[in-house]
Amino acid sequence: MLFRRIYQFLIVYCIGLTCLLAIKKILVLSDYVIPGIPLILDTFGQVFRGYFFDVLNTLSVTILGQIISIIMAFAVGILGRKSSWAGSFVKVMAYNIQAYPIVALAPIIFILLGDGFISRLLIASMICYFPLLLSVLGIMASPVKDIEHFYIATGRMRWQLEVKIRAFENLSKLTTVIAGSATLAMAGTIVAEFIAANAGIGYSIRIALYQSDLARILAALFMIGIVISVYQGILETLGAQLKTKWSAPKEGELL
Amino acid sequence: MHLECDGLKYTYPGAKAAVIDNLCFTMTAPGFNAVFGPSGVGKTSLAKLLVSRGNRQESCISTFDIDTILYSYNQERLPNWSSIGSHLNKICPIGKETLKKELIEIFKLKPLLAARFSQLSMGQQNRVNLIRYLLQEFDLLILDESLANVDEALRETIILAIKTLFPGKMFLYISHNLMEVAKFCREILILGESTKQRKNFMVRGRDYTQGYTLDKKAFDATMLEIMNAF
Known part of the structure; x- marks a missing residue:
């Protein structure tokens, strides 16, 4: 999974770079507009170390922001899973707020909180929180009737068990959404840094x-x-391992 | 123990025709009873109405000495996060451990206790599910195709064992197996299609118990009586 992600990115990056170089060649553009391969390689050598630590800095904010949004999304998703008025209120709020471009709120955050770590963290969290919340709400609000029926009929159903059943049955969806939200959190952090x-x-x-x-x-x-x-790739691998550990038998293989 | 429906009618929201129309029947004693009929005549709907009888204000369903009604069906699943042995231990009420062991033996599930639910065949899954219900407190247990995909010989063993182990409980067995219903059930509610003149009526089954001797003539007569309904 990890290597597949990397080589998929390399393919996309090479295609993009080739297109740029093709435009440079066709339009006979100077190195100032689109640099040639020697200049790109030379720049790579110069900035590699500095940019690597910059990306790690961004990634640390991304991870923290994502963790916060995952915790919040699960907390609100679990609260909003019921078809009570509170649940409906949470769902309507979430659907309406996620329809608004959160990035547009970034200037307000910078005015109120200033430049720095907290602003970056807040924007990263906000950008990946709402898509996560919608997925978690969707999963938590959908009963798994074939499994839940027994526990409801015999009075054994507790909210923890209900959440466990629904999360377990949708583990693939959840891990995909969490892995996908990493890109959103990264985008949010970069936008915040960029502004x-x-x-x-x-x-x-x-x-x-x-x-x-x-x-x-x-x-x-x-x-x-x-x-x-x-x-x-790491998130997907962890998700796959979690699913294997939680659901697969110790011996034999599932069809 | 008494279960009675008097003029029960039910129409699904948005449907033009009632799935159950003026259903009247009485089951008067504990035992293994059945609901029989072709697909779509409202067997499962009736089961669900019986279970939710307490929630309906103008209920045409009356019960006596039946407090807890449980409904089991053949597509139920157990969570796959632990073995079926572990699941059965968790849902087994205190004091019913011996019954659990006995049922596991009768249902031939002992070698499968370490397996996860998804590893079992459909028949095995249905057997595990049925054990879960039999371990609970109930007065009436509705078995909606709960023994589907179980081989005939084992199904017979299980039904006979249930009749022996739970003589004071009422069972409502929903099945499409005519021979089984005629052989083992005491009172059989035949649900006919609404277009037929004779929509629903009761037939007395053979109600065989463990160690029975088949009375072929009487058995054939019961089967004919049921078949003539369609």
Whole structure:
């Protein structure tokens, strides 16, 4: 899973780079507009170390933001799973708020909280929270009747068991959504850094943009792609391992 | 123990015709009874109405000495996160451990206790599910195709064992197996299609118990009586 993610990214990145170089060739553009391969490689060598730590900085905020949004999404999703008025209220709120582009709220957050870690964290969390919440709400609000019937009929059903059954039955969906939300959290962090932060790869991209240095931007994109692929690959692998540990028998194999 | 329906009618929301229309029947004693009829005549709907009798205000269903009604059906599943042995231990009420062991033996599930539910065949899954219900407190247990996909010989063993182990309980067995219903059930409610003149009526089954000798003539007569309904 991990390697598949990386080579899939490499293929996409190479295709994108080839397209750029083809445009450069066809339109006879200078290295200032689209750098050639030697310049790109040279820039890679120069910025690799710095950008690597910048991406790690961004990733740390991303992971923290994602953890917060996962906890919040599960808490609200579990509260909102019932068809009571409170549940309906949570669902309607979630559906309406997620329809609004959260990035547009970023300036308000920066005005109120200033540049720095908290603003980046908040934007990262907010961007991946709502898609996660909708998925968790959808899963938690859908009864698994074939399993739950016995526990309800015999008065054994507790909210913890209900959540466990629904989470277990939708484990693949949940791990896919959580792995997918990593990209959103990363995007949120980079956007926050790009707007007004003072650290992270988004901040480095902003500097490269002001210098119109496409080679640096390409290097930054490469680093972001590799790191997020590794992170997503790890999340997917963990999800698969969790599912195997939780559901598969100790011996033999499932058909 | 008494279960009675008097003029029960039920129409699904949005449906034009009632799935159950003016159903009247009485079952007067504990034992193994059946609901029999072709697909779509309302057997499962009747079972669900019986279970939810307490929630319906203008109920045409009356019961005496029947407090707990449980409904089991053949597509139920157990969570796959632990073995079926572990699941059975968890849902077994205190004091029923011996009954659990006995049922596991009769249902031939002992070698499968370490397996997960998804590893079992459909017949094995239905057997595990039925044990869960038999271990609970109930007065009336509705078995909606609960022994589907179980081989005939074992099905017979299980039904006879249930009759022996739970003489004071009422069972309502929903099945499409004419021979089985005629052979082992005491009172058989035949649900006919609404287009037929004779929509529903009761037939007396052979109600055989363990160690029975088949009276072929009487058995054939019971089967004919049921078949003539269609």
